[in-house]
Amino acid sequence: MAVLTFVQSLRQDLTLMPHDFRRQVRSKTFTGPTAGFCGEYAQANLAIVPAEFADDFLRFCVRNPKACPLLAVGEPGAWSLPALGRDLDIRTDAPGYNVYRHGELCEQPSDLLELWRDDLVAFAIGCSFSFEQMLARERIPLRHIDEGVNVPMYRTTIDNQRAGRFGGKLVVSMRPMSGADAIRAVQVTSRFPSIHGAPIHIGNPAALGIADLSRPTYGDAVSIHEHEIPVFWACGVTPQSALESAKLPFAIAHRPGHMLMTDITNASLAVL
Incomplete structure (x- = not known):
């Protein structure tokens, strides 16, 4: 009941800012799907692959722009994406993650602090929750x-x-x-x-x-x-379908529906 009450209070708080929401996620106070939260701000899907596969994955996103519209790409080992928001940590700020080994979903951790590696490249991909x-x-x-x-x-x-x-x-x-x-x-x-x-x-x-x-x-x-x-x-x-088919030794994504909240406004993403 306490979790439900907290979720309801978040939904009713129209002034909640993305960095405040990320702090709730980082502290594991909030762990659920992110649809309907921080409505004026864009949410992002995540795909994280070793650097040796990053160029191919970038080409995959470019070739499939409807499903994989890129918002930001990190440097190898970087767990921050400054283009998406201040004080943003890829390792902790999504409410749930999927870990793939050789194409198989093997783990669903609540953070990546023990799994992060210096060769990992993070891709942030646009999310339909943003236009809702x-x-x-x-x-x-x-x-x-x-x-x-x-x-x-x-x-x-x-x-x-x-x-x-x-x-x-x-x-x-x-x-x-x-x-x-x-x-x-x-x-x-x-x-x-x-x-x-x-x-x-x-x-x-x-x-x-x-x-x-x-x-x-x-x-x-x-x-x-x-x-x-x-x-x-x-x-x-x-991209998770692509990660499974690629059978990489190691890859990470967000848990479906559990997005990374950004500081980018939805309005700024519109085209005329």
Whole structure:
């Protein structure tokens, strides 16, 4: 009950700043999904690979910009990304991490303090949670936030554009909407290519190779009301599909839905 009360108080605190939120994450006071928090500020997905694979992973992001829009790239061994915020620590400031060894998810630590190495390169990738503030301003319901769960994410049958060892399948996030809201969502999100931009698909999930919306690959299922349609965005969990397929000896990502909060405003990411 104490954790629930704390989460509710955070959601109600519209003045909470990203550096304050990161401190709550760093102290492990907050450990859950980050959708709906610090709404005016961009959130970031993480992918962290050894330096010997960093050039290939950078090319992978460039070749798959819808799923992997880059916000920042670190230097080898650097656990700070000054472009994303002051007093930001990659090792502690996401609420959860996935650790991969030879393509297998083997550990989900709450921080990386004991795992960090001098050869690791951090990639910060735009996140669809960032444009949700703009959708909310348009009074477009966001079911995962209303139901207090993680956004549903699905691994599709669509191949990513390969770069070196990195390939895998495209991952998408889904939000159910009315037809009118879906049209408006396209108009709003198309102005933000660095946080995935417009949806890649609206309607029949089978076109993406998704057999059952009630069984997401990551995150949680949400209710879909009568006359609503599923709207799919390219998702920053896609790099985790690439990390699995690459079978690197060691790699790290954020836990899906548990993002790094940045000091970058969403408004600054818009294009005309």
